[in-house]
Amino acid sequence: MKVTYFGTTTLLFDDGKDQILFDAHVTRPSLGKYIRNAKAVTDTALCGRLIRQHQIDRLRAVFISHTHHDHVMDAPYIANACGAVIYGSESARNVALGGGIPEEKIVVFQDGSCFHVGDFTVRVVKSLHSRPTVLNNDLGEPITKPLAQPAGLRAYKEGGSYDFYVEHGETRILIRPSFNYIRGQLDGIRADVLFLGVAGLAKADRETEEAFFAETVEKTEAGLVIPVHWDNFFLPLAQPRKRMPAWVEKTELVFRKLAAYCEAHDVDLVIQYPCTSIEIGGPRGTLEK
Numbered sequence: 001m002k003v004t005y006f007g008t009t010t011l012l013f014d015d016g017k018d019q020i021l022f023d024a025h026v027t028r029p030s031l032g033k034y035i036r037n038a039k040a041v042t043d044t045a046l047c048g049r050l051i052r053q054h055q056i057d058r059l060r061a062v063f064i065s066h067t068h069h070d071h072v073m074d075a076p077y078i079a080n081a082c083g084a085v086i087y088g089s090e091s092a093r094n095v096a097l098g099g100g101i102p103e104e105k106i107v108v109f110q111d112g113s114c115f116h117v118g119d120f121t122v123r124v125v126k127s128l129h130s131r132p133t134v135l136n137n138d139l140g141e142p143i144t145k146p147l148a149q150p151a152g153l154r155a156y157k158e159g160g161s162y163d164f165y166v167e168h169g170e171t172r173i174l175i176r177p178s179f180n181y182i183r184g185q186l187d188g189i190r191a192d193v194l195f196l197g198v199a200g201l202a203k204a205d206r207e208t209e210e211a212f213f214a215e216t217v218e219k220t221e222a223g224l225v226i227p228v229h230w231d232n233f234f235l236p237l238a239q240p241r242k243r244m245p246a247w248v249e250k251t252e253l254v255f256r257k258l259a260a261y262c263e264a265h266d267v268d269l270v271i272q273y274p275c276t277s278i279e280i281g282g283p284r285g286t287l288e289k
Helices: 031-035 044-053 075-082 090-098 206-220 251-264
Strands: 002-005 011-014 019-022 059-063 085-088 106-108 114-117 120-127 161-168 171-176 193-197 224-228 276-279
Touching: 044 075, 059 075, 059 114, 075 085, 075 090, 085 090, 090 106, 193 206, 206 251, 224 251
Parallel strands: 019 059, 059 085, 085 106, 171 193, 193 224
Antiparallel strands: 002 011, 002 276, 011 019, 114 120, 120 161, 161 171
16 A cells, blocks of 8 residues: 655555545645734645646545644645545534535544445544644634635634544554544554654653553554654745754654654654655555565
8 A cells, every 4th residue: 555645644545446635734834824823725736736746536535633724724625626525523524614515525523433435444533632832722622613715724723633543454554643642542453554643752751752652652563653743844845854943843852762662662663754655564564665
């Protein structure tokens, strides 16, 4: 199966027959615009170019982990352009409706919801967003009415957070977009590959860090960890890939902590750059060549 990473937590799964997108954010408004709560719109030219370049021509579903702008902003345009169904919370439904998605192309899910898309099985797992920051303190707040663009970037309230457990053939994948956990929520879930949100790991104390790894990597017994939400999503995709501003997150420290953990626990670690693709499958998430 081919997995293409578009930065932040946007992932495209492609098994050669069907495609699923998890989150949808490529427009990437600047940090200054976010701080000012400026209104923004989807960069439709960029979305169209990426759709063509990456041959997104069999997209069946777009699953939304939560409704901050850096996870959902471009979902309505991409879903409309590709004829896909949007799956998400009630807040995601309101983003979809504001973007012109018809009701029959929207599915509202709950913790434990399970969907079959082609040969993919996707189970929804309730999760927690990373801890609030000075830039992001709306956790738990819903989007209560259709949100149409142009929209203020902080009008995209969190609306509840979810992980996705994906099974395809013998391969099991967990997508955890945020650096947080609900104790025991992953009991009984085993994953070959873990896409792990790491935004916040640098500032975590040792106790928080150890608990997070115990409730994610150890619980799932993942053989391969691929970090997500580490890149600077306030910079355009066309620019060279850069870490987050140091005052927001020390990305080098994030990678050092993650690498040290994976080395100590015999877990493979791959850092995937935005707009690149890898092939995964087989036991323990082996990278295919």
